[in-house]
Amino acid sequence: xxxxxxxxxxxFAGRNNRALTESxxxxxxxxxxxxxxxxxxxxxxxxxxxxxxxxxxxxxVISTCMPVNDNLVELLIFLDCLRRASAETVTVxxxxxxxxxxxxxxxxxxxxxxxxxxxxxxAGKADRIIALDLHAAQIQGFFxxxxxxxxxxxxxxxxxxxxxxxxxxxxxxxxxxxxxxxxEGFANMLGGDLAIINKRRISGDKVDTGHxxxxxxxxxxxxxxxxxxxxxxxxxxxEVVMDHGAKDVIAAASHGLFVGKACExxxxxxxxxxxxxxxxxxxxxxxxxxxxxxxxDISTLLGDAINCVHHKESVSxxxxxxxxxxx
Numbered sequence: 001x002x003x004x005x006x007x008x009x010x011x012f013a014g015r016n017n018r019a020l021t022e023s024x025x026x027x028x029x030x031x032x033x034x035x036x037x038x039x040x041x042x043x044x045x046x047x048x049x050x051x052x053x054x055x056x057x058x059x060x061v062i063s064t065c066m067p068v069n070d071n072l073v074e075l076l077i078f079l080d081c082l083r084r085a086s087a088e089t090v091t092v093x094x095x096x097x098x099x100x101x102x103x104x105x106x107x108x109x110x111x112x113x114x115x116x117x118x119x120x121x122x123a124g125k126a127d128r129i130i131a132l133d134l135h136a137a138q139i140q141g142f143f144x145x146x147x148x149x150x151x152x153x154x155x156x157x158x159x160x161x162x163x164x165x166x167x168x169x170x171x172x173x174x175x176x177x178x179x180x181x182x183x184e185g186f187a188n189m190l191g192g193d194l195a196i197i198n199k200r201r202i203s204g205d206k207v208d209t210g211h212x213x214x215x216x217x218x219x220x221x222x223x224x225x226x227x228x229x230x231x232x233x234x235x236x237x238x239e240v241v242m243d244h245g246a247k248d249v250i251a252a253a254s255h256g257l258f259v260g261k262a263c264e265x266x267x268x269x270x271x272x273x274x275x276x277x278x279x280x281x282x283x284x285x286x287x288x289x290x291x292x293x294x295x296x297d298i299s300t301l302l303g304d305a306i307n308c309v310h311h312k313e314s315v316s317x318x319x320x321x322x323x324x325x326x327x
Contacts, residue, residue, distance in 0.1 A: 006030045009310050010053055010087075014062030014074055016281050020095065021061045023299030028307060033058070035081075037074065045070075047077045049085055057310050058087040059130075061302070064098035064117075065257065065280045072098065072117065079124035091128040091309060092121060093302060095279035096227075096255045100135035103142075118142035130305055130315075132279055132298065133226050133254035148315045150305055152254040152277050153185070155296045156224065159275065160190055160252075171195055171219040171246070173212075175237040179225055186224055193219070197237045217245035227255040228276065231262035235269040242270045255279050256295075263288035 012033035013021030025032045034050035060082070062075045075092065082090045102113035121129070122144050129147045134140065140147040160167070170192030174183035180196055187194045195214025221241045228234055228251065238249040249271045256276030258266075266274060266289060275294045276282065282295045301318070308315045 005310065008056055009059075009306075010051070010056050011059045011061065011306065012049070012078065012082075014060070014071060014078070016065070016071060017061045017063055017095065019281070020278055020299055020302075023297060024061065024303040024306065027300050027303040035078075045074060045077055047074065047081050049081055052085075053082055054086040055088045057089050057091070058082050059091045059093050059306050059309075061093040061095065063094065063096040063280055065096050065255075066259065068098040072120075076120060076124045079121070079126055083125050089127045090125070091130060091306075092126045093306065094129060094131040095277075095298065095302065097131050097134055097139070100139055103136050103139055114139055115142045118144075128309065130302070130309065132277075132302070135226055148305060148309065150301065150315070151319055152279070152296075152298055152301070153182075154319065155277060155298055155301060156186075156252055156275070157189060159294075159296055160186075160222070164190060167192075167220045167222070167250075168247075169219045171214070171216050171221050173197060173214070173216065173221050173223045173237065173241055175223050175225055175233050182224055186222065190222075192222070195221075195241075197240055212240055212244055215244075216241045218247055220248045220250065221246045222250050222252065224252045226253060227257055228253040228262065228274065229257045230260045231258070231265045231269075235265045235271065238269050238271045248272050250275065252276070256282060256285055256293075258285040258288070266292065 009030055010033040011021060011025055012035050015037055022032050036048050036050060038046045060078045062071055064071045079090060099113045099117045105112060126145060128145055129143055132150045133152055134149060140149050170190060172183040172187040172192050173195045174180045175197055184194055195212055195216055198211050223237060234251045241249055250273045251271050252275040254277050273294060274292055277296050277298045279298060286293055304318055305315050
């Protein structure tokens with residue numbers, strides 16, 4: 001069915017997010033916005049929007065995942081292109097926001113790159129941001145424009161509720177202290193216990209997983225986090241809960257980065273299933289992890305959020321009765 005405002009609403013995709021954006025447009029009943037990106041031999045990028053956007057509400061869907069800097073520059077060029085083409089409004093949809101982990105000065109003489117990237121997007125004259133599961137909720141305050149912060153929890157809730165009987169005696173385990181609020185919300189919603197693992201990060205890809213607070217013996221453990229990057233945290237946590245008598249371990253995360261040796265670590269770990277969303281294109285990880293990987297579609301969630309923004313309706317109404325955000 002065609003969207004009633006199909007002529008006023010245009011949704012464009014970054015090169016790495018074409019499949020997700022097409023699903024969002026199918027959900028809304030509108031054609032995907034046509035654009036063409038060309039990379040010159042010296043690495044410079046040229047982008048052209050192939051249709052009229054004058055006076056229209058435009059949305060750009062780009063995850064600033066690997067290659068992070070290429071995707072970020074593509075986003076900034078897209079903004080400039082649409083602004084110079086006289087779009088009425090331009091909203092940036094970030095299924096995944098790169099540089100989010102650099103959100104504070106953890107030691108002397110280091111940048112706060114998440115704020116710098118927010119400044120760049122604002123300087124590109126975006127009107128609004130729609131972001132999914134930012135690493136820390138306070139990153140919303142780094143933008144000097146409105147931010148609609150979405151959570152993937154409705155998608156995860158639906159998936160695990162449909163399989164609740166299969167999970168049996170369930171224990172939600174937070175792989176670090178920062179994620180306790182989300183784990184507690186899932187425990188209340190699915191009906192299960194709560195346990196916490198004490199984690200200390202040694203370096204970018206090494207973590208020291210200490211003690212577990214709570215009882216996991218004989219239970220199916222479900223660990224939910226905002227992202228799986230090198231998988232060091234989640235695999236170390238899986239070893240700890242299995243050492244404490246857990247029956248099975250399932251890991252879930254909004255963003256599956258799977259960088260470095262992540263896939264090898266997961267395949268060698270006691271984790272039976274990894275559940276992520278398609279906020280980051282899943283093809284490479286899907287090939288490496290095979291049946292261990294489940295990818296949930298967020299196109300309906302993002303499409304509904306775009307529809308709310310376009311019609312100036314409440315976005316938070318989409319999340320009533322679901323679990324909150326990390327931190």
